[in-house]
Amino acid sequence: MKINQDILHKYTAGQCSAEEKLWVEKWLENDSWDSIDENKAVAEEIGQTIWEKVSSDTNKTKRISWLRVAAAASIVFLLGFSFFYFEYDALDAQSFANESMDQTKFFTEEHYDVLLSGNSNASIDLIHNKLIFSGDFIIKPKRDFTLLDTEDNTLIFKAGREYFISDSPDFGRIVVFQKSDLAFLPFNMQLKIEEQFRSI
């Protein structure tokens, strides 16, 4: 299935099938500029139509599709938010541990997903808004919340985003980076974070 303007229009109008919806969301998440699958060298014609169609008409500002994608994203967010707000309002306190030295461990919970790096643990208390942890982890909130860490920093988490959290002495203090901010770290640090968390 190719991503084209028709599918994006259907997506923004909420008329996509479940498969199409999944496809568009994968496309938006993908690091490729052109297609879902960049795993192999492409034939000349493959992908040519994608951006041509997505941003087809030079007579129009592309903010149109931009707005639509943004609007679509906001609706998906709102649907998700309202779903979680109304259906899963019960807050909880959970503890996670990964005793492996070199393997990550994934936990999916009602209010967030957590990926612990090796030799790390985290206690996330949404009732009292406390975070106690050791090591490194990635958290992907499914709702907005704030947590107070052991250094009295108030950490703000937004639904749908990804955060890298570390108390490594290499940073000198507890650090929280949104995924996008990792792009500004020195390349060697980025590589080491990527080596640990293949999914980042």
Place this chain on the structure above:
Amino acid sequence: MRRLILLLYSISTFLFSCNPTVEKNIDPNFVLCLFNKDESPTSFLLVERLDEDENASVQIPLSTARIREREYIQKNGFFYRLSNSTSVFTKYQLRGSSLVLLDSLHLRNPNVETVSWKDDENLLAVCREDIAEQKSQARVYQINVKEMKIVREDTIILPHATDEFWALHVGLVDFEKDDLWLAYSFFKSKGKYGYTTSDTTYYATINYDSFQLKTIQKETRSTYPGGFNLIQSYSFKDEKGDYYFMTNPGIALGNNVKLPTAIFRKKKGQHLVDQEYMINISASIGNHAYGMWYVGDSKAVIRNEQKQLYTDFSDFHSVYQFEYRLVDLKTGVIEKIDFPLDKGTQKENVWSDDHYIYAAIDDANDEHRVWKYNLHTKEVSKGIELPNTTNYTVRLDYLK
């Protein structure tokens, strides 16, 4: 809360119904790469001019995978990009306001450290290879981008790794008189994420036909030559063909902060770096800098940090600290350009013509704008304003 959600739904509906009526053909001369707020997809903003707000523009969303999004090579409207997940090197062309995938090929390496153009069609790309014990191994590709073919690829072990500093950084590549020239240094890991670079730089001259090392020149005046020039520029050739480059030992790159950021020179036709020439930027301004752009007439722009304004790695990118300065390459005199303070580590955001230096700046008022510096009058003035959805303007490329 229900009312709030209803309101937000209404806003979304309004957004759907918005149908901007800008009906203007666009022939873009520049593309700006924008990291947008709220984790919105990275986007390209195509504009015809940098100095007028009444300017047709088009914005193309790219993807939300932000980490490698700005690492591309742009030349004459063609874009080249290496996927770090698949090692596929792709070529795109900007046609009007569409980004069209033209071709791709597969490399052995997922990351390129530095590139330069051997000629208009041939790209030299250098990767470091961490293969078993060969930690100081570099792989050089010559790619004909017109035909999208690997013309040649070779591997070379670069000497002088030590037991302590064994990890290779190749920061610069140049081609001069049929020889390949590489500048490199070694670094070591410190803890889980930390690292530091040794206090020595090496310049290697390699016979390109035989791919044998000819000479190694040792440099102790500074370290961490060049850097990832897919992200930011660290070298150029002037009108005479003299090659200038900078070293980057500050925390954003080399992390050996006691050594100075400096500009060095290799004269046209020479393989040895001029030992009589050094502009010590750190000594002049008291800070490290990253990024250097030639503006003509023996002058270059640099972008410097301010160590009193940031804490460490965690806020280095988000603090409004970066200044711009004009360096006279003949005299070493450095003048501050009175642009607003900028944020964002390593940005490729400077372009110049005969009259102006243009810099795309994200300032403390959350204003995202191209600023202009008149090279003759030294006056600073405003250029185009960028969308307020922008968080960081990470690149500004001329397309023609």
